[in-house]
Amino acid sequence: MTGPSSPGGGDTAPTVCVQPLRDPDMSSVIYRVSDLVYAYGNGPRVLDVPGLEIERETITGLIGPNGSGKTTLLKLLAFVQKPVQGEIRFKDRPAGPFAEHARFCVTFLPQTPYLLKRSVYKNIAYGLKIRGITDDLDRRVEGALAVVGLSAELFRSRHPEALSGGQAQRVALAARLTLEPEVLLLDEPTANVDAESAHLIKEAVLAARQDRGATVLVASHDLQWMYEVSDRLLQMYRGGIWEAGNTNVVPGPWRPGSDGRWEKHLSDGGRIRVPRPPFPDASAVIDFSLSRPECGEAGANTLLGRVSRLILEQKREAVAVTLAAGHLTLTVRASCREVEGRGLLPGRQVLLCYDPDAVVFI
Amino acid sequence: MEFIVSGLLKALVLLTSGDAETYSAVFATLRVTTASMAASLLLGIPLGFLLGHHDFPGKRQVRILVDTLLSLPTVFVGLMVYAFVSSRGPFGGMGLLFTLPGIAIGQAILALPIVISLVATATQATDRNLRTTLISLGAARRDLLLTSLWETRHGIITAGLVAYGRVMTEVGISMMVGGNIKWHTRTITTAIALETNKGLFAMGIALGLVLLLIAFSVTLGVTFLRRRS
């Protein structure tokens, strides 16, 4: 890692990211978030996370629709913004924008990165210069460009206007990777780029973790990649965050149904039953699972779905099974054995079950 | 109409023959505009940056005020400055009336709103992502400020050019505060006014062309600087 290690970490302004010595008692949690809230002005909360921990040297994937709060969460963890409420602890100390113990350890790649109005070389060297690293700049810049697959001779003197979208994204990533950060946060790094750039970016991100033990948080719509690369997958919806497993969000509207429950009618005739929602358009967070004998009698809390996609989550030896139920898309996890055993194939009709009383509204 | 052509010829003659009166006016113009531009840029750039960058209560009102001052009539500014630097005024003892520094002060007042407004606009137009990017690369507050300023440099240069144009061509302040005194506070613009009032239009045109020549050289120089950055 970069820089000298200084046990105890002094109070003098660091010029590099201080790495405490590896120590078995050292906490493996690099981020600890509590009661984190963000909202714009007096508007509704765009982020509401009661608790979250990120472990060192892991790749955490963030999935969810646009507006679910992924960018906000990343920006807060990058200390680019201050939360409206709550606390983020970085390496066990509270941290915020310009925090000295976090400033040089965390980098963030926004969805549309801004390249400074100067050459590619100077853009990549900027972060190094701030850290006071002025030796070997040529080698570092060349190395950074190589990692993202750009030729140093061709690109070092180019200006941002002369770069394609994908090339600009790669340069931005190179500028961050060259800083050998402890934490790398990325917001949709492969959206809006050409296939070759996307591929190189993914490789570089993986290498950051493999070779330098960086902690990575990535938000992406590329579900294939998310499932492949993540040690842990989190899904977000309207500011809330859950482990991606069997949790699904079912939006309203809900209608009053029989026996005191409310229900949603699906286009294929199926129904989902829930307790009374706070308002008819509320979204319900429901845990679905492939039906088992324990689910109870068929009809009351089961739902018929049709398998549409199966994706292997390599790291966890599990399969994400996506099903269509009417117009809804639901995802559940199953072990490889289960998939084989139940004969889950795209097109198959499968029964899912859920517990209406365990439904939470957001 | 013929005075335009004879004006052109006269301009060449004036410049090449080293006509003392003309060169005196040229140097007076250069000295006073350089001083007033230096002052207005030194004050205006930081103020404009602050106005564009930060949010504070009353920001919109301040912006409206600054934009209104873009239309300050030069004679009005001249009158106001005269009121202050006249013998009877609060700054009467400083001997600023009928001097080039006096004119420079008035011109700085004229240029300041231009610089502030245009720099503020350029600052606001800068991508919001700039701040995010800089922080994400480890910038401290000071780095953020300096780098943001440098990124906005094209807007700042434009602000300077526009202000310079206004200041170089104004007559009201130079006349009121300077007094159009030959060899001392006669600038090109007051000289043009004088010659035109005397009915010597060709001379007026000639001097006007000299002014344009200066403006052209300055713009050329600035454009060269712009290219190199």
Next chain:
Amino acid sequence: MKKTVALFTLMIICGMAVLTCGAQEFGAPLMMATTTSTDNTGLLDYLAPLFKKDTGIELRWTSVGTGKALLLGQNCDVDVLLVHAPEAEKEFIAAGYGISRMEVMFNDFILIGPDADPAGVKGKGVAEALAAIMDKQAVFASRGDDSGTHKMELSQWKRAGLATPEGEGWYLQVGQGMLTTINVAAERGGYTLTDRGTYIKYSADHKDNPPLKIMVEGDAGLKNRYSVVLLNPERCPKINVSGAVAFARWLADEKGQGYVKGFELMGRPLFFPSAK
């Protein structure tokens, strides 16, 4: 390289700004307020170096309208006045702003107009001429700026027993200097009242064949008197009193008066010395 250029430019800028601040003079200069008519004739350009040679004092002047010249004197922004508005000067002194006025030279006013002479005023007396102009509604350009010339013009309408043609379409109130007013009259083929000095200069500029010719002259009431007005040192403690007095004395002396007489354009004197 870029940094050197930038530094160099910065130094030039600072240098210029500094230069602006300090020109050294030897002997305090004399600041005078005078009128555009006086200045436009070129008299002061002619007198200033002579004054410097004889007394070592540098004469500086700003030429503005008579009203403004008097105001500058009132505000103690100048050291001395050279104007040609006897009534206003007397009021100025009566009000305590000035302590004395000394008549140094005069010329006269003349009525000029186009060759075509639409109102038929040539050779007439002033009062008759103005009456004819009003009758025929011929274009007349007035200074309209409260200057000495303007005051003279207004007094002539009064003398002729006519109401000032305020608001009439043919009466153009130019509000600017004498030469500009003459040019407006020439443009519109009309008449105007001007001092002879300015007319001679105007004539010279047009190579002795100007569009407007002298129509009426020699009338007793058309005398244009120039005076040096000394400001009240008690009201204006900071002014260059010795310089002002020196100037007044110099111009009134035989030598100065000789200079005035010697100032000619196209072989004609513009001013007539009249100091007693």
